[in-house]
Amino acid sequence: MDNEQESTAGNDLVPSSGQTLARRSDALVIRGICELEAAERLLAMSEFERGLECAVADSFAQAAVHYRKAAELGHAQAQFNLGEMYLTGKGVNHNPEEAARWLARIRESAERGNGEAQASFALMYSNGLGVEHNEAKAEQWWRRAAEQRVVRAECCLAGCYHQGHGVPVDHEEEERWFRRASAHGDADAATELGLIYYDVRKCLPSKKDLMKAYMWFRVAALLGSPRGQRGCDKVQRELSPSRIADAEQLAKEWHADNVASFIHAQPAP
């Protein structure tokens, strides 16, 4: 009976020519794949941006061309936008099957754990695009994406806590996720924090704190946001020069401690 126990395939007994060599060359294969994928991601991002620019300029047919290129390279939000265009017949011929094909790719990729796709899948639930509108499911997928540091999902999750979509209203959680998004370099999230402390959002209980408002607008400005700069200009009139100087200092420190270190920690493209 012994011979029944052993592995019977000839293939297993003697490695096919040089498996040890193959293993050594794996590093070169993986290196090539990584560089290829990085190049494709960059290309997808630039095609997506060009698509957005065209859409803003109302040339939807041209936008669809760029979105398609990005979508084929796996860019989830380009797949979303393209799917939406096929559903509405904007820039392309109305084609629900084609829309479903792109939206299904988002879902598959989201379920496989891709953060960007999870954020786009959440947006599908939030907008009722290709699926039944469902705030609770949107919130779940935004959370998964946010936990993977997808910045737009972090902001949307903060929005869920603000509006009570899929979760009870919770301004502490809202602030926490906006802070996280700001630390990940998102200027809009920092602007939102400025607005919260400027009490534009009328949170209950009120969080009005002009120094903090100034600080977050300044962080947003440091992240390149004109809205942040405008916020600073406005709050400035209501604050004493010494408190402004303190808030400036806080903003710089926070930026250096959080954003700068996060950006340095990112792998080089």
Next chain:
Amino acid sequence: MSTIVPSRVKPEDEELAKKKFELAKLESELADRELYIATLRAELAAFERQYLKIVGTRYAELDEINAQIAEQLARQRSDDSQFKDAAQKARRQAEESRSAAEARSSEDQSRALPSKELKSLYREVAKRVHPDLSTDPEDRKTRQRLMAEANRAYERGDLERLKRILEEYESCPEAVQGEGVGAELVRVIRKITQVKRRLSEIEPEVQQLVSSDLAKLKAKAEEYGRQGRDLLQEMTQQVESQIAAARGRLSKVSG
């Protein structure tokens, strides 16, 4: 008076015939699957050789230049052990890349993918020589050796070797077979079990191959090909621009 004796088929004969039929079907399936996975391996190996020759050698070149840069810096900053460590690391990386790229690119590049003739010959070998089609321990050992050899010959595209393996096995003295229908039935049932087990092992092996990094890259190359593009060429250009930048750095640190 009639002398016709009704031909009575004994139940064990009937059972043996059934099992033999089942085994014949399984034998054929086994040969197909072994051929499939061997072809998959051969195709991946061929693609890997091509990749290493075209792209891998460029990475080796890049790493060589980077090692020279690091060594130059270490010479200039001999007081700082950090530079020395970096130089050693870069040199190791360059050696690894070079040996990985060369190990395979030195092999015969002209090796073609399995031809029809090669495929059908391999299938024939698998059908006749496969170790799971024998229950005799000595015979199985012979078959395992020959099958492993056949796998290598197939990957090399060595038609002659495959033919000789087939001849060699057929000239082997037949293993002594036990007497009687009962003994044969036991043998056939054991063979069926062995073949079924091997078939169930092939599937995960195929899955592993298909989901490997190499297969991923090969699929991508084929996708590019359908769009009229050459993936390996594009990857090469990408590495070559890195090489050009590294050369610039090298002449700067040496100059």
